[in-house]
Amino acid sequence: MTSTMEAAESEQGLARVAQSLARWTEKWFPDAYVVALAGVFVVALAAFANGSSPKAVATAFGDGFWDLTTFTLQMAMVVLTGYVVATSPPVARLIDRLALVPNNPASAAGYVAFLSMAVSFLNWGLSLVFGGLLVRAIARRTDLRVDYRALGAAAFMGLGGVWALGLSSSAAQLQANAGSLPPALLKITGLLDFGTTIFTWQSLLMCAILMALTMVIAQWSAPKGEAIKTAEQLEVDLDDQPEEATPRTRPGEWLEYSRVLPILAGLMTMAWLIFQFLAKPALTVVSSLNGYLLVFLVLGLVLHGTPRKFLQAVTLAVPPTAGILVQFPLYAAMAAILTKAKGRGGITVSQHLADFFTSIGGGGAFAVVIALYTVVLGIFVPSGGGKWLVEAPYVMQSATDVHMNLGWTVQIYNVAEALPTLINPFFMLPLLAVLKLRARDLVGFTFLQFIFHLPVVLLLVWLLGMTFDYVPPILPASP
Template sequence: MSTATTRSAGSEKGLARVAQALARWTEKWFPDAYIFALAGVVIVALAALLNGSTPQDVADSFGNGFWDLTAFTLQMSMVVLTGYVVATSPPVAKLIARLARVPQTATTAVSFVAFLSMSVSFLNWGLSIVFGGLLARAIARRTDLRVDYRALGAAAFMGLGAVWALGLSSSAAQLQATAASLPPALLEVTGVLDFGKTIFTWQSLLTCAILIVLTTVIAHLSAPKGEAIRTATELGVDLDDTPEPASTRERPGEWLEYSPILPMLMGLLTAGWLVSQFVTKPFLSVISSLNGYLLVFLILGLVLHRTPRNFLQAVTKAVPATAGILVQFPLYAAMAAILTKAEGGSGTTLSEHLATFFTNIGAGGAFAVVIALYTVILGIFVPSGGGKWLVEAPYVMQSATDVEMNLGWTVQIYNIAEALPNLINPFFMLPLLAVLKLRARDLVGFTFLQFIIHLPVVLLLVWLLGMTFTFEPPVIPAPAPTAP
């Protein structure tokens, strides 16, 4: 670091100074996201052995669970790929470029990206992570505005680090609202909890609004200024998102490759499927479907690029950005399997021991705070969203019933706290890092600051707002009649 930069960093005040200190620390000491995943597997495996699991059980859990997130790995890779393809199409690139011209100062640019990222995340977290990253890149390309690219990237991640689980694509809320998706053991404890009892309660909406305002303010105040700013160019990031020049048809057999006919027909087919989904299924379940989102965005990218050849050129450029996801997600799947499947000498897993411990000390009014802390701690090691909820929910919700905590709010306690580990663990950061072409250490200094401030606020909110609820016994749906 140059002397001028050191003086400038030292002259920063308030949150900007704290963010700079954390950024310098993480740049020096924070490992690559893949190292974080490798170390996590080793730590969880050692903890399972200390819990009494045999080496064979730990090894079996590791190997058998290694590919448990295969579908999710593909989905996350497609989030990056479809986002790139759509955003680099001429119409969407122009829209993002217009939005990138809105902020007039470096600090407002950072807070602008954070606010839009969280707003979009309330609708769909997959869209948020690509939208935020591409908007950050577009702002960074401006020649009239010098903005810290690390802070822009961290702001783009705030949709995943603050409010994603409080929105329409909340995995836990979606699972609890769909009887067919709930395991029988959980259905017997909670019954079906529709959105009116979870994400659409005024307490949940108020929490979401508070976190959006708080996060935006922190992003604004912590954005580096002056010589402390490190631009994308200074970080060695290539910001060129220009698609390859369109090639020309050289032989008759390539006619369809350069024709918009097939893309338009695929667009009509997809539109027909989408209309059918809205007609036959609840509106919220359709707009919250990640698979549906990916299908629509993939075909939308094909239509917006007009010809199959242009579309394939965009895909080719996007594919390398998925490499980190493909090699890291299996490690998290293995970690989750060891934590939840390797039984110790007493026949219980590490996850069950943690749940029992936190639930036992969470009697009375402390239950909300204890469950939130438990979710944060476990989420650092198993950042799996809905999958982790399926593991936790049977005993967490049973404990909530025992202490007469409102079950819908218990789901939201999980959702509110679920986002916090994302500010530390780079699991869900990987698709954004691929878009930004940065490393986790470049962003964690800024996201860690958000975590430090968010944690006490979240604990206070779940405790205070939890007292406004009354306990409602679960309504268990009658089993479906069986054929005679």
């Protein structure tokens, strides 16, 4: 009895420390949009210090502001399609069945972490919603008393652990699609398909190691006994019953309630996908972001059954995309100032940064420094990958100069990009909306994951990077 009480007090003490950090962050850390907006002016000041004229900086800002319009819409659609698929009736029924698997609070946390990471490899937006609904389904069980906070943090591990190593990686998707890649970056890197980034054995091994580590930490850190805080104790309503569909009142509404059009759209998309695989290499088809989004969007339509239900789900999915829509243009402007506003001697800020990273040399030191730089910048600029456009021009130029494998350099960025999400609560927002919790309820557990992940990630990018050979960039043919 005494040992149980001491364990509970220890867990509560650790949670108190972590939640104190979360409360400090909530109190002092501004909104992510404000951070991005401030970043534009920090970059502008750096350009001025480099000798750029006000005209050069202002021109780069205005001309570059909409450079990422296509990519911005694509990333917003990643979130929207993930939400729509996760809330469809078939997936909801699957979630209810999956919720019956764990048999104790600790295994439930590890189980949720595993499933959220597995789903995140396919779509990080889907992972957030799927994980949140799975946590709610487990919490509704009357035969299992679980800590709602620990399970909520475990549901975030898809994004906090491995999302950027999967198919919806913004940087990998960007590098594989010439139409989404800014011309200046395309000249440096060429196209890098998934076979050179997320599907290398080194990247897959790193993903597997991080998944195993995350599951162990989630299970080990889950509160037990009296330390558990249930959804009921946190005053969370767990009722997920869908709203009743409004009855048809006009003949013109018949198609809105019919499955005919969704089925036809599904068949059309399936035919398109088959022809794509017949005509192109498999990796080219898989790495097409537009095709990926088409499949997920139509899949959501088919799974919801009728256009009316599908549109209701889309309406709920739009708010979580707001941050992406208003922040990515700021990242585009930052990238333009860094790469286009020339200073003394016609040198841009990005060229100076490239010279600095080049001076480090190749090998493990380069990989570790790039990873650390990405982590630090990501804490202050939570972008979900849009930040790649800010870093890529000088990071990839440096990688080319020191003959570092470009595909692995993208993966160094990707694995390091996930780490700041464990501290900065910006990307928790869609999950928090599903769980009906506050960031401070989860950050204590995610911060613990960060402490373990950081040294492991640095070790992996160093060791695995030694197994790569340098491959010169393959530039697309001029039109």
